[in-house]
Amino acid sequence: MPSPQAPTGTTPSGLRHSRDTLRRLTVGAALLAAAGSAAPYTATLTPAAPQEIYLQVGVGAFTNNYINGGQPQVNATVNTVSATLAVGVVGNGTAQAMTTNSTAAQSYWDGYTFCTVPAQLYIGGFFRTTGATTAAAQVTATVPANLTDTTGDSIPFSQISWTSGGNGDTTANGFLPEVFPGGKFVSGGVQTVGSMASNTWNESCWTFSYANTVVTAAGTYTGAVLYTMTAP
Amino acid sequence: MMSIRRFASTFFLGAALTIIWPAGARAKTVTIDDSGSQALEPSVTMRWKSAAPSRSAAGNVMIGTTTIRVRINVTPWLHHSGHIYLALPVQKPGPIGLSWITQGRFLPGQVASGNRVLVYAGPIASPFMEDTLTFQFSVNGALMARPVPVTYHFEMDEG
Numbered sequence: 191m192p193s194p195q196a197p198t199g200t201t202p203s204g205l206r207h208s209r210d211t212l213r214r215l216t217v218g219a220a221l222l223a224a225a226g227s228a229a230p231y232t233a234t235l236t237p238a239a240p241q242e243i244y245l246q247v248g249v250g251a252f253t254n255n256y257i258n259g260g261q262p263q264v265n266a267t268v269n270t271v272s273a274t275l276a277v278g279v280v281g282n283g284t285a286q287a288m289t290t291n292s293t294a295a296q297s298y299w300d301g302y303t304f305c306t307v308p309a310q311l312y313i314g315g316f317f318r319t320t321g322a323t324t325a326a327a328q329v330t331a332t333v334p335a336n337l338t339d340t341t342g343d344s345i346p347f348s349q350i351s352w353t354s355g356g357n358g359d360t361t362a363n364g365f366l367p368e369v370f371p372g373g374k375f376v377s378g379g380v381q382t383v384g385s386m387a388s389n390t391w392n393e394s395c396w397t398f399s400y401a402n403t404v405v406t407a408a409g410t411y412t413g414a415v416l417y418t419m420t421a422p
Numbered sequence: 423m424m425s426i427r428r429f430a431s432t433f434f435l436g437a438a439l440t441i442i443w444p445a446g447a448r449a450k451t452v453t454i455d456d457s458g459s460q461a462l463e464p465s466v467t468m469r470w471k472s473a474a475p476s477r478s479a480a481g482n483v484m485i486g487t488t489t490i491r492v493r494i495n496v497t498p499w500l501h502h503s504g505h506i507y508l509a510l511p512v513q514k515p516g517p518i519g520l521s522w523i524t525q526g527r528f529l530p531g532q533v534a535s536g537n538r539v540l541v542y543a544g545p546i547a548s549p550f551m552e553d554t555l556t557f558q559f560s561v562n563g564a565l566m567a568r569p570v571p572v573t574y575h576f577e578m579d580e581g
Contacts, residue, residue: 230457230511230575235486235559237566238467244474256474299477316475320484321567364477389475389482389563 202312225360245329248292255301256391262298263422268414271311271350274402288350288398293390297393304356305395310380313370314393317386317421327421329370335378339409346411347375350394361393370394375415378404383417449486452581454506458493458550466559468566482563489556492528494576497549504546505579509538510572514567518572520557538577 244250244262248269261368269292279286287309294312297304305312317327336344337407351374359365369392386392466486475482496504510520510533521532528541528551542551559572 229575231490232571232573233461233488233490233557233559234465234569234571235468235561235566236465236569237484237563238469242470242473252474256472256476259472261473270563299474318470318473318475318482318563320563322564392475393523420520 198393208314222224231252239288241421242318243315243327243419243421244317246294246298247313247415247417248290248300248311249294250314252298252310256299260298267351269311270400271327275400275402277381277408280408281402283401284398287303288400290398298388299391299393302357304359304393306357310355310397311363312386312395313417315386315419317388317419319388324388325422327419328382329384329386329417329419330365330380331375331383332380332416332418333375333377334413334415337411337413339407339411341407341409342408343409343411345404345406345411347377347415349401350375350398352398354394354396356393356395365393368394370396386418388421443561452498452578452580454576454578455495456492456576458495460491460493462489462491465569466557468561470563471560483560484562484563484566485558487556488522488559491552492576493550493552493553495549496500496546498550499546499578499580500508500549502546503544504509504542505539505540506542506551507577507579508533508541508574510535510574513573514535516562517568519560520574521560522555523559524556527551528555543575 241249242262246265249265249267251263251265252260253263269290270292271288272311273286275286279414280313289308290311291308292311293307295303295305295307297312297314299314313329315329333347337349338344353372354368354370356365359368361367371394373381374382375381384392384394430528466485466488468486471483471485494506496506506528508522508528508531510518518533520533521530522529524541529539531539531541533539537553561570
């Protein structure tokens with residue numbers, strides 16, 4: 191009879207192979223485990239409420255100049271721009287320079303004296319957003335139809351225009367091309383007076399002028415223009 | 423004579439190899455197991471470095487800080503000397519800056535993505551090395567439209 195154990199003569203060898211294989215598998219698994227545990231550490235960078243918006247027309251408020259770590263603040267002051275006409279020149283077509291009660295001459299960016307007061311009104315701002323450059327933020331002016339006095343007389347807002355500039359206002363000096371250009375009020379309308387690219391500081395100085403082409407009764411005529419910044 | 427010549431040539435070849443070999447040897451770099459590290463915050467909150475931007479749109483940097491209890495397994499190099507680096511690979515979303523301060527076990531430093539910086543050089547006396555590192559990441563805000571994972575690792579130069 192053939193020995194029933196003959197086939198089993200290979201068993202030890204087979205077992206040895208199996209053990210070797212098992213050992214290799216074990217080693218392989220250990221290496222894989224080691225490789226897995228040495229994976230690089232991952233930190234997730236999450237932008238947190240990064241959007242900010244700031245508009246200043248006339249005086250504003252910063253805790254300090256930007257380059258010194260200043261933070262924008264809220265300033266509810268409403269500045270005026272005005273002209274006082276002598277009786278003899280009313281309506282003669284000679285434009286009259288207007289002045290402001292704003293004291294904002296310096297840029298909050300670096301403290302540079304950018305505007306000349308009281309001849310000029312400061313306007314500036316920025317908006318912050320993450321990601322690639324977006325569409326520009328728009329600054330609009332909501333303009334009443336007229337300036338009025340207490341007796342109901344009126345002067346069209348379109349009598350007022352402005353030019354734009356600033357001390358040393360050139361690209362070479364680090365200023366952008368004029369983002370708040372000169373213009374003229376549109377009576378009773380909403381008009382765009384400037385735009386700001388994202389993540390840039392924008393500023394101009396406006397010099398207002400009264401056209402003086404209408405003859406009205408003596409009095410104090412007032413009207414308020416509301417400036418609104420809308421960011422995408 | 424012939425055998426002497428052969429001996430001599432073998433000797434000089436051996437000597438030449440002995441001289442050349444060390445010069446040709448290159449340090450092997452191995453990523454260190456840092457699976458024992460723990461972040462104290464789940465994510466790194468990125469904020470503008472400055473509230474207001476610049477006139478030129480430059481310098482729109484966002485920064486974020488996180489503290490991590492670093493624990494690296496240096497068992498394979500126990501009782502040897504080693505050079506440990508912190509490496510910040512090139513990765514999305516783009517150029518990344520990383521600086522850190524330590525409690526003293528590792529060296530403080532800073533690194534830009536694509537580079538590494540030495541944080542320890544000396545004997546490896548224990549199986550694990552631990553320190554608490556405060557990291558500050560800096561990234562251009564234009565690259566930060568959404569949360570992004572950033573990886574770094576510690577590595578050992580062997581040899």
